[in-house]
Amino acid sequence: MPPKRTAPSTAANQAKKAKTGADPKAPPRSKRWSAVSGSANADAEYRQIASKNPDEFFSFMCTCPPRFAGGNDGDDDSEDEENEDEDDDDENENEGAGRSGGCGRPNCKCHKPASEHPDHPWIITKAGYRKLLTMQILVTLRDPDNFSMYTYNDHAAYGAMEVVENMILDFVEGAHSWKEQWIVCEALAQFILREIGPFVMIDDGERVAVMVRLLGTMFLTMLARLERENLLAEGSEVKDLGVVMALWVKIASNMRRDDILDDDREDEAGSKAQGLTFNASEFDNYILAYADKFGIPLKGPKDIEELLSQCDGGISLPAGTDKKNDPWGWAAALKKYESDYGTGRAGKPKIGGDQLDITTWTSAQRKEASFDNKDPLAKKDIEAIKKGMVIQLA
Numbered sequence: 001m002p003p004k005r006t007a008p009s010t011a012a013n014q015a016k017k018a019k020t021g022a023d024p025k026a027p028p029r030s031k032r033w034s035a036v037s038g039s040a041n042a043d044a045e046y047r048q049i050a051s052k053n054p055d056e057f058f059s060f061m062c063t064c065p066p067r068f069a070g071g072n073d074g075d076d077d078s079e080d081e082e083n084e085d086e087d088d089d090d091e092n093e094n095e096g097a098g099r100s101g102g103c104g105r106p107n108c109k110c111h112k113p114a115s116e117h118p119d120h121p122w123i124i125t126k127a128g129y130r131k132l133l134t135m136q137i138l139v140t141l142r143d144p145d146n147f148s149m150y151t152y153n154d155h156a157a158y159g160a161m162e163v164v165e166n167m168i169l170d171f172v173e174g175a176h177s178w179k180e181q182w183i184v185c186e187a188l189a190q191f192i193l194r195e196i197g198p199f200v201m202i203d204d205g206e207r208v209a210v211m212v213r214l215l216g217t218m219f220l221t222m223l224a225r226l227e228r229e230n231l232l233a234e235g236s237e238v239k240d241l242g243v244v245m246a247l248w249v250k251i252a253s254n255m256r257r258d259d260i261l262d263d264d265r266e267d268e269a270g271s272k273a274q275g276l277t278f279n280a281s282e283f284d285n286y287i288l289a290y291a292d293k294f295g296i297p298l299k300g301p302k303d304i305e306e307l308l309s310q311c312d313g314g315i316s317l318p319a320g321t322d323k324k325n326d327p328w329g330w331a332a333a334l335k336k337y338e339s340d341y342g343t344g345r346a347g348k349p350k351i352g353g354d355q356l357d358i359t360t361w362t363s364a365q366r367k368e369a370s371f372d373n374k375d376p377l378a379k380k381d382i383e384a385i386k387k388g389m390v391i392q393l394a
Contacts, residue, residue, distance in 0.1 A: 029044060030043060032166070032169065032350070032352055032353045032354070033353065033354050034353075034354050034357075034360040036359070036360060036382070036385055036386055037354045037357060037359060037360045037385070038137075038141045038354075038357055038359035038360075038385055038390070038391045039138050039141060039166075039354040039357045039359070039360070040354065041385060041388050041389060041390045041391070042134050042137045042138060042141075042390050043134065043138075043166075044388065045134070045390050046130060046131060046134045049130065050127060050130075056126070057125070057126050057127045057130075058125050058126070058127055058179050058183075059113070059114075059125065059126055060113070060114035060115070060123045060124065060125055060126075060239045060240060061111050061112065061113060061114055061123065061124065061125075061126055061129065062109040062110065062111070062112045062113070062114055062117050062120050062122060062123050063103075063109070063110050063111075063122045063123070063124060063129070064102075064103050064105050064108055064109060064110055064122065065122050065300075065302075066122075066190065066193070066194070068193040068194060068196075068250075069122075069193070069247070069250070069300055069301040069302065070301055070302030070303060109122075114239055114240075121242070121243050121299040121300045122243065122300060123239055123240045123243065124186055124190075124240055125182075125183060125186060125240070127179075127183045128182075128183045128186030128187045128240075129187075131167075131170075131183055131184070131186075131187035132186075132187040132190050132191055135163055135167065135187060135191050136191075137390065137392055138163045138166070138357070139156075139159060139160055139163055139195065140392070140393040141159075141357045141358060141359055141391065141393070142155070142156060142158075142159025142160070142162060142163065142356045142357055142358065143155070143156040143159060143393075144156065144358065144369065146358075146393040147358050147366065147370070147376040147377075148370060148371045148372070148376055149358065149366065149369040149370050149371065149376060150369060150371070151369050153203070154198075154201075154202050154203050155356060156198060157198035157199065157201060157202040158202065158356060159356040159357075160195055160198045160199065161199070161202070161207075161208075161211065162352060162353065162354070162355070162356050162357075163191075164188065164191075164192070164211065164215070165351040165352035165353075166352040166353070167184050167187065167188050167191075168214070168215075168218065168334070168351065168352065169351065169352045170184050171184040171185075171218060171222075172334070178222075178225050178226065178229050178231070181222055181225065182222065182226075182238060182244075185218075185219055185222050185244060185248075186240065186244055188215065189244055189247035189248055189251065190247065192215070192251055193247060193250060193251060193254070196254060196258075199212075199260070200258045200260070205259075205260065207341060208260055209255075209260050209261060209262070209281075210337060210340070210341075211337070212251070212255050212260055212261060213261070213280035213281055213283070213333075214280070214333050214334065214337050215251075216248070216251075216252065216280050216281075216283030216284075217280045217283065217328050217329065217330055217333045218330060218334075219248050219283065219287070220283055220286055220287070220290075220328045221326070221327075221328050221330040223245075223287070223290050224318070224320040224325075224327050224328060225320070225325075226238065226241075227290075227294075227320035228320040228321060228325065232290065232293075232294040232296065233294055233295065233296070234294075234295050234296055234297065236296075241296055242291075242296050242297050242298050242299045242300070243298075243299055243300035245287050245290070245291055245296065245298050246298040246299055246300045246301055246304050246307075247300060247301070248283070248284070248287055249284045249287050249288065249298065249304070249307050249308065249311065250301050250303075250304075250307055252282075252283055252284035252287075253284065253307050253310065256281075261281045262281060278328060278329065280333070282312075284307075284311050285311050285312045285313065285315055286315065286317065287311075288308055288311040288312075288313030289313045289314070289315050289316075289317050290317065291313070292313045293317060337351070338350070338351055343355070358376075359377065359385055359391060363375045363377075363382075
C-alpha cells in the first residue's frame with residue numbers, strides 16, 4: 001500500500017496503484033477521460049480487476065441491508081455505506097470482490113457467497129459492488145470541499161450527475177453483454193438512493209427530472225434485454241433480479257416524493273409501442289408489470305409492499321423485440337439528452353467525462369479556487385495520478 005498523507009481538509013487522501021496496462025486482456029483507456037485524470041485511473045482499476053476473472057467477478061455476494069432501504073435496524077452510524085472502508089480493503093484484486101470484512105452489524109453477511117444464504121435478499125454481483133465503490137471514488141474527486149476549495153454551489157451535485165452520465169456511457173458501451181449492462185443497473189440503483197440529496201437540491205430541477213426519466217427508460221431497456229435473453233424469471237441466473245427491480249421502484253417513488261418526477265406531465269422522451277404511449281415518469285408501473293408478467297417477487301426494501309400498492313402493474317408491455325430491440329425508445333431518449341445537455345466538444349455533444357473532476361484541473365485553476373491560494377494537490381500527488389495511481393478521499 002503506497003504511503004498516505006493528510007488531505008487538504010479533514011479527509012485522508014490515499015493513493016493506490018492501478019495496474020493499468022499490466023494485463024493484455026484489460027480494455028484500452030476510454031477516450032472520455034483527460035490526459036491526467038483521477039477518474040481515468042479509478043475506471044482503469046475497475047476494468048483491470050474485471051478482466052482477470054470475469055466469471056468470478058459476476059458471482060453474487062451478500063450485503064447487509066442499506067439504511068436507505070430501511071435496513072438500519074437501530075444502528076446509528078453503522079450503515080454499510082459508511083463502513084465499507086474501501087481505503088483499507090486492498091481491493092481483493094485477485095478476485096475483484098471488494099473488501100473481505102463485514103460491516104460490524106450483528107449477524108453480518110457482508111461479502112459472504114449468496115449461494116450460502118439463499119433466503120437473504122440483499123445480494124449483488126461482486127462487479128456491481130465494485131462499480132459502486134468506483135462511483136463513490138469518482139464523486140469525491142468532484143467535490144470541492146474535499147480539496148478545501150470553492151467553485152460554485154452545485155459543483156458537487158453536478159459532479160454526481162457527471163458520474164451518473166459516465167455510467168450511462170458504460171451501459172451503452174456494454175451493449176455486447178447483458179451482464180455488463182446489468183452491473184451498471186445494480187450499481188446505479190444503490191448509488192442514486194445513497195446520493196439522492198445532491199440531486200434534490202440542484203438548481204436545474206428540469207435537468208434532474210430529464211435524467212431520472214432517462215435512467216428509468218434505461219432500466220426498462222435492460223428488462224427488455226433480459227426478456228430477449230430468457231432471463232426474466234424467478235429462478236433466473238440473475239440472482240438479484242427481484243431486489244434490483246425493487247430498488248428502481250423505490251427510486252421512482254423517492255423522486256416523485258421530492259417533486260422530481262410528475263405523473264401528470266407528458267414525457268418528452270416517450271415512445272409508442274403496441275399502440276401505447278410510454279410515460280417514462282411512471283417507469284415504476286412498468287417494472288411492476290414486468291414482475292407480474294414473469295412471476296418475479298420484488299423484495300429488499302422494508303416498504304416494498306407500500307411502494308407497489310402505489311403502482312399500476314396492469315398496464316401492457318411491448319415485446320422485447322419491438323422497434324428492432326428498442327421497445328422503450330432508449331436510443332432516441334439518449335440522443336435527445338445528449339443534444340440538450342451534452343457539451344459541444346469536437347463533433348456531437350458529449351456527456352460524462354471528467355470536466356468536474358478537480359484532479360484534471362491545472363494547478364493554477366485549483367489555486368484560484370483554493371481557500372489558501374495554494375494547490376491542494378502536492379507535486380507528489382500529481383505525479384502519482386500521472387503514473388496511474390487511484391486517489392481516494394475519505
